[in-house]
Amino acid sequence: MTALQSWVPVPADSDFPVQNLPYGVFTPARAHSPRVGVAIGEHVLDLSAIWAGTPLGADLATGSLNRFLRRGPVEWAYVRERVTALLTTEDERALVEANLHRIDEVRLHLPVEVADYVDFYASEEHATNLGEMFRPGGEALLPNWKHLPVGYHGRSGTVVVSGTEIRRPGGQRKGPQDPAPVFGASVKLDIEAEVGFVVGAGSAMGEPVAVDDFARHVFGAVLLNDWSARDIQAWEYVPLGPFLGKSFATSISAWVVPLAALEAARVATPVQQPEPLPYLVEKEPWGLDLAIEVRLNDAVVSRPPFAGMYWSPAQMMAHTTVNGASLRTGDLYGSGTCSGPAADQRGSLIELTWNGRDPLTLPDGSTRTFLEDGDSVTLRASAPGADGVRIGFGEVTGTVRG
Amino acid sequence: MTALQSWVPVPADSDFPVQNLPYGVFTPARAHSPRVGVAIGEHVLDLSAIWAGTPLGADLATGSLNRFLRRGPVEWAYVRERVTALLTTEDERALVEANLHRIDEVRLHLPVEVADYVDFYASEEHATNLGEMFRPGGEALLPNWKHLPVGYHGRSGTVVVSGTEIRRPGGQRKGPQDPAPVFGASVKLDIEAEVGFVVGAGSAMGEPVAVDDFARHVFGAVLLNDWSARDIQAWEYVPLGPFLGKSFATSISAWVVPLAALEAARVATPVQQPEPLPYLVEKEPWGLDLAIEVRLNDAVVSRPPFAGMYWSPAQMMAHTTVNGASLRTGDLYGSGTCSGPAADQRGSLIELTWNGRDPLTLPDGSTRTFLEDGDSVTLRASAPGADGVRIGFGEVTGTVRG
Incomplete structure (x- = not known):
């Protein structure tokens, strides 16, 4: 098979062959x-x-x-x-x-004027890791997790394009031993390696969108870094979920890869057992075989495999609208942190360092539990494209300022 | 004192004297x-x-x-x-x-193109009532509640104007005795009587907005009904908070009452003990003495007093931005359900009927635990205005369709 080629020169290692066109x-x-x-x-x-x-x-x-x-x-x-x-x-x-x-x-x-932003929690490994850390002794995976893609709304006004500097957030935190909360800059600033999905065509309020209508509504995908302040989050998140621990910044890549470029990357999700309710059952699979790479100050610290995500983006869309909520052009939803089963496939520092217990050592000899001022984090991803070419996502990068 | 009067005729019981001008x-x-x-x-x-x-x-x-x-x-x-x-x-x-x-x-x-929508949880009575119902045997008020205004992001795309029909949402629910979740129309459709605040002037990302700058950013207030499907919410809400139990519809009144019309309604919040962190301490009080009325099919079922809300809207704004999150024109935030200490001051049916245990009897002899198809809910509110006049909010109303 001869791959379709552009007369515009495309370097061999480019993210953007003519089969991509983000x-x-x-x-x-x-x-x-x-x-x-x-x-x-x-x-x-x-x-x-x-x-x-x-x-x-x-x-x-x-x-x-x-x-x-x-x-x-x-x-x-x-x-x-x-x-x-x-x-x-x-x-x-x-x-x-x-x-x-x-x-x-x-x-x-920023490629999209973001309407509503929703963040999911669709990696079983990530949800299990966080459950073990945040609710030690309890059930790691909560009873609803395998029945629905757990998600929540985030702040669309602070979604920024790759390259935007990230200011370390201030807020309240309280460790289990502290008698009262203290205020200050977050000391547990983290990343979450995710893929985001951009809604192109909206839907009517009151009318759920069928899971198999995914590609009629969702236009494409971006890389998404859901910056997270774990100390702020841990203190605030009961009972209504994350708020300020997440809302200070969410970075996305500048290029939206259309679903049309990802046909060759489609894979089945992992076996879903118990079988989901009918509105979540997809006829054609919308799992995606994306290989993500997480760099901290130019060192690769993780390679999360998106193909292992338990819930597909089509299932996330169907779930979002099953109560009659409408979609709007510009809605963005994140997959949730993508973590694989191996220790070097985890998509957040809290998992990579097990909440700071096992620091990472970087090539310059320095160690990290969470992010320090001046640190840069870059996500990249690749997918199989048409004609055997590699589809890239460009990157989403951000540097922390104190 | 002679009240300022308009030459445009204003009926004595009007919500809209010239001191209001919503x-x-x-x-x-x-x-x-x-x-x-x-x-x-x-x-x-x-x-x-x-x-x-x-x-x-x-x-x-x-x-x-x-x-x-x-x-x-x-x-x-x-x-x-x-x-x-x-x-x-x-x-x-x-x-x-x-x-x-x-x-x-x-x-x-709809008066405002809603940017981000946040919902708070600022009534101590409401938070206590829901804590007792959702976490029986546990602590009703969680440890963070008196240290920060607990809130979360909601769906801005489904905020609708008063009069919009509300379609009963479908979704998953699972009672403690059910072996697996079932799918169907919500059987616990509820209301939440709230006041919403509309951001007029935005702020820069990375720059917290001081609590005393409230009136430089927030333009005015609306009535807000945060329709809630309690069965969907109860099953989905751990650990990331409410999602589909709320996102199907939020109704607001058509008139935005400017803060300038509410000067005479300003009151101190209840004593806040323990004293909040400095960023939450307001020099001038922004509690608001609004008398809310909840009607179900034309019968008054509750009269929640907004003056008793523990956290003020200025404190909510300061908290929202303390991590550096920006405000945008059109941001809307709800106070959370307003409930007073008395049984007939509760702002939701789940509280008024204690999760269905104590049905309401309506004037036509019918009883209600949660909303039935065809039911209409209307919120109204009054506040003291300048010159001793009464400031009204108009109404927010909605009828449930099956």
Whole structure:
């Protein structure tokens, strides 16, 4: 089989072969207004220029993907097909070349104006690890966990694009031995390696969305780092769940990989036993074989396998709407921390260091339990793509400021 | 003291004397586009027409208050002062008369495009009642409750305006005796009588907002009914808090009462012991003396006193941002169910009927534990206003559909 190739040069190790075509929002050097683009190799193609003078072009000449996403799956497919043709045939090479910008010369923005943000908890290994740490002596996995994808709403106003500096949050904490809570900067600042899903086409209030309608509503996926202050979280989270321990910042990658690029990555979820209720049973699997990599100050500290997530993103969507809650363009939901069964597959520092008991040693000889000021965390991910190529997600990175 | 009066007729029992001037969004009969207005007696004044041809007028000729709110507190005060003058002097009576519409002839819309929605849990009586029911034998009030206003994020996409029909949600429930969860329409559909607060002026990420800056950021208050499916909630809520038990619908009143109209309603919160951490200590009190009334099918079933809420809305705002989370125009936060110490002051059916044990008897002889299809719930509230007048909130109402 010959892989489809673009005439735009794509380095062999690129995250962005023509089989990927992830969407982002960027401002070119020497321009003032953001617009929608698609990444190809080391370049971004300005889609607003390709469709200039049309209603679609107007929807692409904006600071978020939302207006494009609202157009729905038929139009998503049309644009992807057209961009693929532009990049693989040379029929309009001059037009394309005039609107290619080097990615390293543009400014990338938050790709989506986030409507509601929900975070799930879909890794059995992660939920078990946290249960053991937060409720020692109790049942690690709570009784509801295998019946529904546990989730909660987070703060959409503090979702930021990769590269945004993360200020260490202040707040209340109280250890079991402290007589009263104390106030101060978090001393247990952590990460959570997740994949986020972006809703493109909304749904009507009162009408649950069927699990098999996933790709008619969800447009694509991003990398997501759900920064977490474990000390703040541990003190506040009963009985209504995490609040300030999470709401200070959530970082996502600048590129939204469309589901259409992830067809070859689809896998069955692990066996779900007991069998879920019918509204959660998918006919076609939407587990995804993504290999995630977590770097702390350039050292790989974990390689969580997304294929092992117990609940699929389609099941998360179906669950979110089963009570009649509507979806809106721009809704974002995170998978929850992705952790595998092995010690070096855990997607958070609290698991990697077992709540600080087993510090990590970095290549420079320093050790970490939780994040220190100046630390940078970067998530990357790869998936099998069409034609045997590798689909990459770019990265989501952030540096902690004290 | 002579009360300030409008030349626009205001019935003696009106919620909307000239000392109130709440903001809403409406479409007049025979018009097609929504615009911002202020209620006076039985009328609404079209503010977009008053400021026609100006940038402010353009910000008022839209389908939400957000563009007006974004202008900030100096402009809020200017508009209020100018509207007060228009309605109390007759200098521009012809202009005003040409732009008054009878409220019962216009269509009222959701007043705010909701950014993030947070729900608190600030009534000690409510938290104690629910603790006793959900965690029998345990501590009713959890250890963190008197140290911070417990809250969590809810779904902003399903906040709807008063009058919107509420469809009974489906979902999973599992009683302690059930071997496995079952799926079906909620059989414990409930209300929560709350007051909501609307953020007008945002804040920068990373910068906590001081408790005493409340009125520089929060614009006003609404009535809020946080519809709740207790059976869904009880099964899902550990460990990450309520999700589908709440996210199907939240109703708010059509009129946003500005804080400027509530100066005479300000009272101290109950004594807070232990003393809160310094970031939660307010110099000037922002407790509010609102008398809430809950009607079920036109029968008053409860009269919760908002003055007894343990945490003030200013403390809720300070807590929300103390970790550096930003505020955005359109953020909405609910106080949590308002319940007083007396049995007929409880703000939810689960408390009024003690989780179904003590059914309510309605005037028609029927009884209720939770809501039945066709039931209507209406919240109203009154506060002392300037000049000894009564400030009303209009109402938030909703009817359950099966």
